[in-house]
Amino acid sequence: MKIVVLTKAAVPLSSAIRIDPKTGTLVREGVPLTTNVWDRDAVEFALKLRDKYGGEVIALSMAPPSGIPALESLIGMGVDRAILASDRVFAGADTWATAHVLAKTIEKYVPDYDLVVAGEETIDSTTAHIGAQTASWLGVPYVYYVYDAEVKGKTLIVRRFLEDEGVDEVYEVEMPAVISVLKGSQVPREVRLSRKLVAREHIQIVSNNDLKLEPECVGLRGSPTIVAGLAPATYPPRKRVVIQGEPQEIVKKLVEVLRQEGVI
Amino acid sequence: MPCSLWPPINKEEYKGVWVYLERDGDKLKDVGLELLGKARELAAKLGGTEVGGVMVAGTEEMAREAIYHGADKVVIVENPDLRVYTPAEYAEAIAKVVAKYKPEVFLIGATKRGRELAAYIANTLITGITADCTALDIDPKTRDLLQIRPTFGGTQLATIRTPQRRPQMASVRPGVFPKPPRDTSRVGQIIVEKVEISRRRTRLISVEKRLEKDVADLPPVESSDIVVAGGRGLGSAEGFKLLIELAKLLGGTVGASLMAVRAGWVPHNRQIGQTGKTIRPKLYIAVGISGAIQHLMGMQESKTVIAINPDPHAPIMQNADYAVVADYKQVIPLLIEELRKIKSQS
Numbered sequence: 001m002k003i004v005v006l007t008k009a010a011v012p013l014s015s016a017i018r019i020d021p022k023t024g025t026l027v028r029e030g031v032p033l034t035t036n037v038w039d040r041d042a043v044e045f046a047l048k049l050r051d052k053y054g055g056e057v058i059a060l061s062m063a064p065p066s067g068i069p070a071l072e073s074l075i076g077m078g079v080d081r082a083i084l085a086s087d088r089v090f091a092g093a094d095t096w097a098t099a100h101v102l103a104k105t106i107e108k109y110v111p112d113y114d115l116v117v118a119g120e121e122t123i124d125s126t127t128a129h130i131g132a133q134t135a136s137w138l139g140v141p142y143v144y145y146v147y148d149a150e151v152k153g154k155t156l157i158v159r160r161f162l163e164d165e166g167v168d169e170v171y172e173v174e175m176p177a178v179i180s181v182l183k184g185s186q187v188p189r190e191v192r193l194s195r196k197l198v199a200r201e202h203i204q205i206v207s208n209n210d211l212k213l214e215p216e217c218v219g220l221r222g223s224p225t226i227v228a229g230l231a232p233a234t235y236p237p238r239k240r241v242v243i244q245g246e247p248q249e250i251v252k253k254l255v256e257v258l259r260q261e262g263v264i
Numbered sequence: 265m266p267c268s269l270w271p272p273i274n275k276e277e278y279k280g281v282w283v284y285l286e287r288d289g290d291k292l293k294d295v296g297l298e299l300l301g302k303a304r305e306l307a308a309k310l311g312g313t314e315v316g317g318v319m320v321a322g323t324e325e326m327a328r329e330a331i332y333h334g335a336d337k338v339v340i341v342e343n344p345d346l347r348v349y350t351p352a353e354y355a356e357a358i359a360k361v362v363a364k365y366k367p368e369v370f371l372i373g374a375t376k377r378g379r380e381l382a383a384y385i386a387n388t389l390i391t392g393i394t395a396d397c398t399a400l401d402i403d404p405k406t407r408d409l410l411q412i413r414p415t416f417g418g419t420q421l422a423t424i425r426t427p428q429r430r431p432q433m434a435s436v437r438p439g440v441f442p443k444p445p446r447d448t449s450r451v452g453q454i455i456v457e458k459v460e461i462s463r464r465r466t467r468l469i470s471v472e473k474r475l476e477k478d479v480a481d482l483p484p485v486e487s488s489d490i491v492v493a494g495g496r497g498l499g500s501a502e503g504f505k506l507l508i509e510l511a512k513l514l515g516g517t518v519g520a521s522l523m524a525v526r527a528g529w530v531p532h533n534r535q536i537g538q539t540g541k542t543i544r545p546k547l548y549i550a551v552g553i554s555g556a557i558q559h560l561m562g563m564q565e566s567k568t569v570i571a572i573n574p575d576p577h578a579p580i581m582q583n584a585d586y587a588v589v590a591d592y593k594q595v596i597p598l599l600i601e602e603l604r605k606i607k608s609q610s
Binding site: 017019024026037094095096099123124125126127128129130131132133135136137140141142143144145157161162163164165166167168169170171172173174177184214216217221222223224225226227228229230231232233234235236238239240241242243244247248250251254255257258261263264 | 267270288350351355375376377380381382383384393394410414415416418420421422423424425426427428438465468469470471472473474484490514532539546547564567568569570576581583585586587588589594595598
């Protein structure tokens with residue numbers, strides 16, 4: 001089984017983010033990047049399928065060269081090889097333009113793929129778009145929120161959970177297909193240092209010289225959506241009234257507050 | 265020159281603000297009706313253009329319900345193969361209807377199924393989409409839809425436009441916009457549209473309601489006006505029982521910080537914060553929660569915040585309207601007792 005895992009080399013939220021004032025997009029160049037936490041579920045899921053059915057797991061990211069260490073860690077987890085689609089013209093892409101590059105890279109470098117696995121969403125942008133958009137670009141069916149799967153001939157039997165409905169569903173989907181993995185559903189395996197040390201030789205970097213995509217259809221220029229404005233999110237200012245003293249007094253005051261708020 | 269994969273479009277051909285109406289069995293989910301209310305507002309700003317709805321395998325009764333909530337026109341997709349939901353097939357059918365009716369704006373409720381469909385539909389239509397908008401507006405000069413959403417972990421609010429493509433698409437989480445009043449005097453057009461889809465490649469085999477061992481028979485955190493949440497400071501699962509009791513008395517529900525979820529006191533679906541749910545209740549009561557930034561990101565849009573913590577310097581106390589400096593074990597049981605008294609008197 002040939003499985004491509006889509007992983008995002010993302011700017012850790014703990015680091016100071018830099019935003020390009022011209023485009024309103026996040027600057028990833030020169031920033032140490034780490035794999036989006038929910039993509040580690042996707043990687044674990046793919047590795048489990050490979051361990052059971054044999055084959056190969058290929059991690060695919062679109063990122064500047066600073067995304068290489070993130071891919072090295074994934075190889076340390078057990079991914080067989082990785083492809084980094086990296087070119088200045090890819091910068092500032094929205095999800096349409098990102099999925100475009102990912103799908104074209106898959107078609108060119110892993111044309112015989114059986115399955116594409118994505119994380120449920122990224123922790124920084126949280127759109128959950130890329131899985132469905134990649135499926136659309138590739139012209140294959142897809143199912144989100146999967147936490148278990150088994151191969152049955154040319155199809156995949158997937159079990160997924162819809163959290164808002166509290167419902168488990170089982171689908172049979174023809175391969176090749178795209179699935180997204182329910183976040184938090186897997187226990188990602190540890191990175192093996194011995195493997196991580198030789199990881200670099202398993203990473204292939206492809207640029208737009210290789211992919212030959214129309215520059216107007218990738219990156220910022222190829223993005224149907226643009227960030228027209230960005231402002232720090234503001235939240236309601238808090239009153240910060242301190243309530244302290246004997247428990248009885250506190251409760252009396254709390255009951256007053258609950259009355260004011262119309263709760264009781 | 266724009267991307268040659270973008271077929272040229274005539275923006276003037278695109279009219280109306282349309283909404284995907286998701287079904288929950290034989291009734292419409294509220295989020296579709298909420299979006300119809302917002303659609304009416306946007307349509308007015310666009311000079312009184314029409315409001316439309318699309319549903320797959322719905323009934324005329326459901327279509328009328330949509331009309332009562334603001335739709336002028338409802339398309340029911342009819343195809344015996346589409347009675348049961350499957351993602352690629354539903355997305356394809358919806359995209360076909362949208363391509364035919366050419367709305368200027370197309371909105372989708374960001375339920376789990378809605379999130380699954382939205383980006384595939386947008387890609388099929390070769391247009392952009394913005395996920396989880398918390399506000400929508402119209403730029404009167406360009407008629408562009410202003411798609412406003414939190415980004416970069418909730419620290420920034422981005423305004424996104426789709427200047428060159430139509431329809432302009434956005435998804436919106438349930439409960440973000442109010443449900444408009446039901447007006448049975450409203451009239452509209454119901455169109456049954458036969459839509460063909462390509463060969464089916466996804467089949468539903470089974471559906472099972474998951475009987476989760478939740479902490480209590482309480483509503484989910486994202487749909488409750490009052491949320492009582494607990495953190496590591498509770499010290500044990502026993503502490504949570506007090507919060508459940510309090511939540512029930514207040515007609516609310518219970519939530520938790522990541523620490524309480526990790527401790528196994530509460531299931532993951534009740535976690536509030538960056539890696540859990542973002543909620544906007546009227547009242548948020550944080551008990552034994554220190555208030556790490558990741559937690560604050562999930563609750564800072566609450567209208568009123570009460571924090572109970574023995575440490576007056578805990579970050580949550582700086583982010584509360586009422587900072588109660590106390591050990592919850594001394595305060596919550598008394599509060600429960602007091603609320604019971606009040607209830608029995610009324």
